[in-house]
Amino acid sequence: MDEGKLFMSRKITYTEGFEKALNKFVEELKKYISTEAGEWTIKGFIDIYKNIYTISSDTKIVSKILEIHIFPEILRFAEKSGYIIVLAEQQNYYPDLTFVHKNDDNIKFALDLKTTFRRNNKSAGFTLGSHGTYFKERDKKKNIQFPYNQYNGHYCLGIIYTRVDFEDDLSETEIYQVNEIKEQYGNAQDPIGERQVTKIDNLKSITSVIKDFDFFAAPKWKIASDSQGSGNTANIGSIKDISDLKAGNGVFSKLGEKWFDEYWMNYGNATMLKDGETIKITNIWDFLEFKGRTDLIDKVVAKGGKKEGKEMKIFVPPIKSQGIKTKLVEWISNNVENIEYDNWIEPFMGTGVVAFNVRPKKAILCDSNPHLIKFYNAIKNKEITSGIVRKYLTDEGQKLLSSDGEYYYEVRSRFNENGNPLDFMFLSRSCFNGMMRFNRKGGFNVPFCKKPNRFAQALVTKITNQVENISQIIQYGDYTFKNQDFQVTLKEINSTDIVYSDPPYIGRHVDYFDSWSENEEKILQDGLKNSGAKFILSTWLSNKYRTNDYIFEIWKECNVATKEHFYHVGGKETNRNAVYEALLSNVELNNSISNGEMKSRIEMNKSQLTTEEKKYEIPEQLSLVLE
Secondary structure, X not given: OOHHHHHHHHHHHHXXXXXXXXXXXXXXXXXXXXXXXXXXXOOEEEOOOOEEEEOOOOHHHHHHHHHHHHHHHHHHHHHHHOEEEEEOOOOOOEOOEEEEEOOOOOOEEEEEEEEEEOEOOOEOOOEEEEOOHHHHOOOOOOXXXXXXXXXXXXXEEEEEEEEOOOOOHHHHOOEEEEOOOOOOOOOOOOOOOOEEEEOHHHHHHOOOOEEEEEEEEEEHHHOEXXXXXXXXXXXXXXOOEHHHHHHOOOOOOOOOHHHHHHHHHOOOOOEEEEOOEEEEOOOHHHHHHHOOOHHHHHHOOOOOOOOOOOOOOOOXXXXXXXXXXXXXXXXXXXXXXXXXXXXXXXXXXXXOHHHHHHOOOEEEEEEOOHHHHHHHHHHHOOOOOHHHHHHHHHHHHHHHHHOOOOHHHHHHHHHHHHOOHHHHHHHHHHEHHHOOOEOOOOOEOOOEOOOOOOOOHHHHHHHHHHHHHHHHHHHHOEEEXXXXXXXXXXXXXXXXXXXXXXXXXXXXXXXXXXXXXXXXHHHHHHHHHHHOOEEEEEEEEEOOOOEOOHHHHOOOOOEEEEEEEEEEOOOOHHHEEEEEEEEEEOOOOOOOEEHHHHHHHHHOOOOOOOOXXXXXXXXXXXXXXXX
16 A cells, blocks of 8 residues: 555544544533533632622623533543644634644644524524635635644534523622632622522532533534524534534535535635526535536435426536537536546547536646637636627627628638637537538638528527636636647646546547547557546447447457437437447446446347436327317
8 A cells, every 4th residue: 555545544544533532522521511400510600709600691601611611521532532632822713622643743633612502492503613714725824723634624512502591681690608618818899799608518509501411523514504604704604403413414414525615615706697697606506506516406405495406407618519528418427526636637628518517626628629729718818708708699690690691601711810719609609510620721611500590689698608607617617728639638647637538439420620540549548548547538339330349449448338329310219329428437437347348248239238228208199080
């Protein structure tokens, strides 16, 4: 096992041990701070004149004294577990307590103490720390004891109690005198409020201001909500249902810590276009929609709220092209969501639909077509915006309509002369069948689609929205767009990256900026293999007439996952021709099989489908009988 894997294994072991010990510790706290009747054992505080001052039920006072009360036990817990405690240097620093392992100071855990009272016996809530600077910039030390990414885990120790009702605030604080304490410190001051004489043995008669404690410990991401907590600062709010708090059933508890981190790092900063307006994303449902992962909505743990659709919402780019992977995006996305990598790399970016929907944090998107790269760099640099696109398409669409379509060829000539990215978008949306074809001199040569009213207002709005959504996705991530040959890209791949490769489909007619040959397919395979990176490649396996034998020759070491697509050419079932799309990878994919097993299936005339067969409803033929 290499050093990196060994270190991760040790971190996991320490984390599991700390969490187990912490949960056992909180189970014992109830006995430490409360009586058998459930009352708080703290009755007040004593002064040098033998006066015991009862405590107000004010939340801030109770919280601070509770923290002081349990602190000796926390010290004992740390000592017993092999940790030392580092206190926050300043009051507004995170966390309250840092546990550092005695034998390895690389092992650190953050623990915040949170106290609150029950509301309606069922709900309670508190804040879980900031989602500001130290949460976003995880290698910085502003307002945090150690950089956020140095902690193995971030935990909350929660104390929930019931406040004892009093008639009014003034009667909450009383002063009692204790005769048994013999030391003298001079003359006592005149009392404020009522004074009664009591004995230490009779302290139980003093009413506790809080009672009926519940304790729990949980990683803070497991009890977080998708809403901010109270207060003026940017704080993460907890869920409020007490049973869910104790069970760790927060909004993100089934989604996972990565989604918690990503959501709160971008809370209020990420935006999306909704009903024609740009809105800030401040709930998990909109965030999952923005990320194109509405298929995860069922994993959101929340009482009430909205649930919209179970299928992943696909954001379609404004550039149209044959071979676009819109219908395969969800399949690809589901296969990469649990893969760790540094950079997402595409040697054949195309329209970018896969990257824009997978939404990696960092991506290098390359293509040999300079016009694609120029277009997306223009969006990235704000040279093209949704407003600019709306005006451009409205004006150019009117010229197209008034010329009965002849203006298309004027735009095509203009584009071939100066390569304007707006003209490129215009041509891709008004050419014949969405083809992207260039002649040997690099000139766009696809004819007009024969629809003079192509850019009606509805389509203009649709394309404008697409530009806005893709612009937000690019702004949200760290994306680099490069115009270069795939062989150059192969040399830039590191072993810690993941590569999604969508080359022109070998053995089938393609409309692309360049042609594609068997030699280039072999160069691609060698480059991906030699990079040491994880990769996924899209291709075709078979159709009604033939099989892609290159899969079993060039890509014979890969795992294969397949999905069935139907091309509808008529109303009869017999006219629905299936094509098996394939994902090839050097890692196991969902429902993938070995290359050899797939070859055996084909030879034995068995099913080539590794995913669930899609059912297509066939309309019932109705007949009309005249009587």
